[in-house]
Structure formats: structure tokens, C-alpha cells
Amino acid sequence: MSDAKNVPGAAATPRAPMMPMEEALERLLSQVTSLGRTESVTTPLARGRVLAQDLVSPLDVPPYDNSAMDGYAMRAADVAALGGEGAVLPVSQRVAAGSVPQPLQPGTAARIFTGATVPEGADSVLMQEQCEAIADATGASGGLGQVRINGPLTVGLHIRRRGEDLRVRQPVLSAGMRLNAASLGLAATAGAAALTVAARPRVALFSTGDELVLPGQPLGPGQIYNSNRTTLHALLLAMGCEVRDLGIVPDSLEATRAALREASKDADLILSSGGVSVGEEDHLKPALEREGRLDLWQIAIKPGKPLAFGEVTSTGGRTWFIGLPGNPVSSFVTFLLFVRPVLLRMQGATQLTPRALPLRAEFTWTKADKRREFLRAKLSDVGGLQLFGNQSSGVMSSAAWADGLIDLPPGSTVAPGQVLRFIPFNELF
Incomplete structure (x- = not known):
């Protein structure tokens, strides 16, 4: 898609300075609040859900010596x-x-x-x-x-001994935690047949771009398969969302506006990929400005610089919108860094940021960048970090190969043995 600076007759617009990741995330989370909806779910089916009410043990566990x-x-x-x-x-x-x-x-x-x-x-x-x-x-x-x-x-x-695991009236699980298999086992130990959890966020998903084709269909000249739809759909399900897939939206202003109105009818969040630049065929910005409001940010990260955030209000409600870049790795990484914490905030989770591990590099990296970089890396058999050879934002094989992301500060190079901040994917999915 073209950039406005390359359009004949377009006036040159000074570029705003790129926003640090922490500032962008703070802006997102300061506006999005918990949905406040809860439901009761049978304990064995609550894995991955966010607990909405504290669980207190009604008995000693074990109940006898x-x-x-x-x-x-x-x-x-x-x-x-x-x-x-x-x-x-x-x-x-x-x-x-x-x-x-x-x-x-x-x-x-x-x-x-x-x-x-x-x-x-x-x-x-x-x-x-x-x-x-x-x-x-x-x-x-x-x-x-x-x-x-x-x-x-x-x-x-x-x-x-009686009560050595749990004491009667002892807090067992705290509201705001994401439930895993071990915590569900603990809930069952305390006799909880069901748990009160946050309702699933309702997310409407679509992609923009006339060049996109769904997998299984023949490719025409200049077309590519839409991988972002599959990747984002899988990530949303992993975050406990109900997903409404609106498919591929044509590159036109009216089609984009219609998609936003349709998506806002029953969604808490609209998520799109592609079309968040300012070229002639990038219609999300004018569409959001007519249907609600939009902030278009340039984030100082690599991959994934452009990020759109706003809301659709034209249908009388308020539906949040996040637009991700179109390059597949950029879309994947920005979902993990920005959309994931937003979805957790909507569910009332208390832990929004992933934990990172200090691990040693087994590679050399000489391409220092002014932006904060998220490199795709794999754990070696001895616990070090190996780097995928091609870190391009269009190479999805780098994400499929990797075990996680190296969080590399701006202007950094890497030498073998250097301790790096590594975020495993099992902290993010």
C-alpha cells in the first residue's frame, strides 16, 4: 500500500516522534476498563478464565489426619x-x-x-x-x-495432618488470577464444583486488503494468503474470547465504515490487521474518524511500529477498536504486547504483563536499531538463546520456530554470553 508522502501533490507532513512502548500501553490501559460481566462455570471447564470472586475454603484439607x-x-x-x-x-x-x-x-x-x-x-x-x-x-x-x-x-x-494444605475460611484463589490446571485442581480440593469467572470478551475480527485471499482459494496476480486472520483468531481463543470473524473487508471507505458499524453491534472490541498506515488505500483512519474516534500511533518498537486505537460510537454504544499492522510478524508481536493486556484488563485480571527470564545469548547481533526490538529466539539444549536467521516482519516462520521473544533495548548489540531479557511464549499464550 502506498504512503501519502509518495502521492503526487501531497503536502509533506512532519512526522510525530515515535512513542515508547510503555507510554502506548499506559494510554491503552488507562482507557479500557473491566467489562464487569461474570458467569458461573463448571470448575473443570474454567481453564484460562479469569476468576471474578475470591474462593475461600469451606473446610480443612485434608479434613482429617x-x-x-x-x-x-x-x-x-x-x-x-x-x-x-x-x-x-x-x-x-x-x-x-x-x-x-x-x-x-x-x-x-x-x-x-x-x-x-x-x-x-x-x-x-x-x-x-x-x-x-x-x-x-x-x-x-x-x-x-x-x-x-x-x-x-x-x-x-x-x-x-488435618488442614496442612488448606484451613477452613482460608483464601484459596484470588479474584483476578487466570486459572490453570493446578489452580482448578486446588479449587476442586476445596470442594468447588463451579467458579465465578469474568465473562468472555466479545471480539469482532477482520482484515483489510484487496490483495488478501483466504487459504484454500486460488491465488490471483498480486495476491497473498491471509495468515493474520488465522493467527489472530487463535490468539483470541487462547485469551478466552468469543470471536466473530468478519473476514476480509474490501479496500474502500464505505466498506470499512460498514464493517465497523456491523462489528460494533455486539462486540466489546474490534480487532483488525492491515490498513493502519496513511496511504491512499488505507481507509481505517477516515472510517474511524467518521464512526467514532481514532488515535494513530507510531510506536518505537520493531517489528510493529504502526498501531491504531479508538472507539466506534456511531451505533449508540461504545466499542473499542485496535488496528494492528498488516505484516504477519508485526501483527503477531503487537497482539502479544498490546492486545493481550487489554483483553486481560477487560476480564479484570491483576497480572497484565508477562514475566521475563534472564538468559544468555548464543549468537552475535550487530544491527543496533533506534527502536526497541523483539527478536524471535529459541531455547537451546543448554538453556541459552538461539536467534532465527531472518528477523524480517514478513517472515512468519520466525515466530513458528521460536520459543519466545528477546526484549532488546534500543541501540543494543549482542555478543555471545550476554544476558538478555527473554519472554517465553508460554507466558503470553
């Missing part, structure tokens, strides 16, 4: 009184998980299995590998036999 091993429950003092290792105790009861034991008779042991309630009076469990079962010919133990102690015994050995 239980055995961490298959073995024998006993009193440590009884064994010590018989000389410690080598002592023999009669077995007075058998305790399986889910059964209710009798208090332990003094001077006896109870056969016990993992997860079973420790009998009242027992203060230790010795694993069966350190015990020897002995038949009782006298029948004094009611056919349960005897046990010889062949290992050291201490008070509390192999007993899981």
Missing part, C-alpha cells in the same frame, strides 16, 4: 518401650481409605493404607517396606497377625 503410605500406624512410645527396631506388635485393626477406624488399642499397630484416616491414639506410620508381617499362631490378634518393626520410627512420621 491420614496416612501418606501403605504401612502400619502405631505409637512411637510403644515401640520405644519394646526396644525400638526389632519390636513386635500385634495388629489390632485394618484401616482402608474411606473407612472409620477405632481408637488404637495401646501396645498394638493398625494395618493402614494410603489416604486412610489415622486411628485416634496413633502418632506415626511406618511404611510397609520397613515392616515384616508375622502370622499369629495364638489367634490373639483376631487373625490379623503381628508386625515386626524394621525401621526407625519418629512421632508424626508419614502422617498428613
Whole structure:
């Protein structure tokens, strides 16, 4: 698409200075607020959702002292009184998980299995590998036999104490956190069959450009397949969104305005890729100015300099809009850096920025740029960082190959062994 400076007769317009990434993100997040909608979701289906209400444990977990091993429950003092290792105790009861034991008779042991309630009076469990079962010919133990102690015994050995995981009325999960498999398991441990989570943001997605063709269709002269549609759709689903795909919008002002009005009917956010420059065929800027408002920013990052942010208000509501660059890696990276935190803010999440790891470079980079760069890199077998050879914003294979992004400050070069800030994709997806 052409640039306005190359249009015959176009007046030269001074370029505004590029905006630091932190400032752009602060502007976005200062305007977007939580949607405030919640719903109840069955706990096993809540992975990736943002918790909307604190979860407090209604019980102690575990709810009773239980055995961490298959073995024998006993009193440590009884064994010590018989000389410690080598002592023999009669077995007075058998305790399986889910059964209710009798208090332990003094001077006896109870056969016990993992997860079973420790009998009242027992203060230790010795694993069966350190015990020897002995038949009782006298029948004094009611056919349960005897046990010889062949290992050291201490008070509390192999007993899981009541409430050692959770205490009744203890906060379990905090509102604003994104739920993963472990947190859902913890919720289930506390007996939560369902969780109150933020409702899914409704996002309308479209791409602009007459040169774009959907995968599966034949390519004509000057056409390319629309990869951004697939990439952004997948990223939106990973962020827990409901996606309405409006496809490819033709390069015309009226078509772009119509798409914005249609998208704003039931969307919380409109997301587009391409057409955020100021060329003759870039219609998003004038379309947004007629249907609402638009800020067009030049961000001091590479890849992904142009970013559009605004809102559609012409249909009587307020629907946020973010326009991403058309180059596939630029679109991918700017989604992760800007759209992702916006979607998290809409869901009331408390952690909006990803965590980065300090890792050593296994490459040389001499192409210092005045912008902050996000290089596609892979983890080596020894925990270092390897760089994809072609860092062009049009080479999507760099993103598919990589494990994450190197966050390189402006004006930086890299030498092998240098510690860099690395953001793994598993922090972002």
C-alpha cells in the first residue's frame, strides 16, 4: 500500500516522534476498563478464565489426619518401650481409605493404607517396606497377625495432618488470577464444583486488503494468503474470547465504515490487521474518524511500529477498536504486547504483563536499531538463546520456530554470553 508522502501533490507532513512502548500501553490501559460481566462455570471447564470472586475454603484439607503410605500406624512410645527396631506388635485393626477406624488399642499397630484416616491414639506410620508381617499362631490378634518393626520410627512420621494444605475460611484463589490446571485442581480440593469467572470478551475480527485471499482459494496476480486472520483468531481463543470473524473487508471507505458499524453491534472490541498506515488505500483512519474516534500511533518498537486505537460510537454504544499492522510478524508481536493486556484488563485480571527470564545469548547481533526490538529466539539444549536467521516482519516462520521473544533495548548489540531479557511464549499464550 502506498504512503501519502509518495502521492503526487501531497503536502509533506512532519512526522510525530515515535512513542515508547510503555507510554502506548499506559494510554491503552488507562482507557479500557473491566467489562464487569461474570458467569458461573463448571470448575473443570474454567481453564484460562479469569476468576471474578475470591474462593475461600469451606473446610480443612485434608479434613482429617491420614496416612501418606501403605504401612502400619502405631505409637512411637510403644515401640520405644519394646526396644525400638526389632519390636513386635500385634495388629489390632485394618484401616482402608474411606473407612472409620477405632481408637488404637495401646501396645498394638493398625494395618493402614494410603489416604486412610489415622486411628485416634496413633502418632506415626511406618511404611510397609520397613515392616515384616508375622502370622499369629495364638489367634490373639483376631487373625490379623503381628508386625515386626524394621525401621526407625519418629512421632508424626508419614502422617498428613488435618488442614496442612488448606484451613477452613482460608483464601484459596484470588479474584483476578487466570486459572490453570493446578489452580482448578486446588479449587476442586476445596470442594468447588463451579467458579465465578469474568465473562468472555466479545471480539469482532477482520482484515483489510484487496490483495488478501483466504487459504484454500486460488491465488490471483498480486495476491497473498491471509495468515493474520488465522493467527489472530487463535490468539483470541487462547485469551478466552468469543470471536466473530468478519473476514476480509474490501479496500474502500464505505466498506470499512460498514464493517465497523456491523462489528460494533455486539462486540466489546474490534480487532483488525492491515490498513493502519496513511496511504491512499488505507481507509481505517477516515472510517474511524467518521464512526467514532481514532488515535494513530507510531510506536518505537520493531517489528510493529504502526498501531491504531479508538472507539466506534456511531451505533449508540461504545466499542473499542485496535488496528494492528498488516505484516504477519508485526501483527503477531503487537497482539502479544498490546492486545493481550487489554483483553486481560477487560476480564479484570491483576497480572497484565508477562514475566521475563534472564538468559544468555548464543549468537552475535550487530544491527543496533533506534527502536526497541523483539527478536524471535529459541531455547537451546543448554538453556541459552538461539536467534532465527531472518528477523524480517514478513517472515512468519520466525515466530513458528521460536520459543519466545528477546526484549532488546534500543541501540543494543549482542555478543555471545550476554544476558538478555527473554519472554517465553508460554507466558503470553
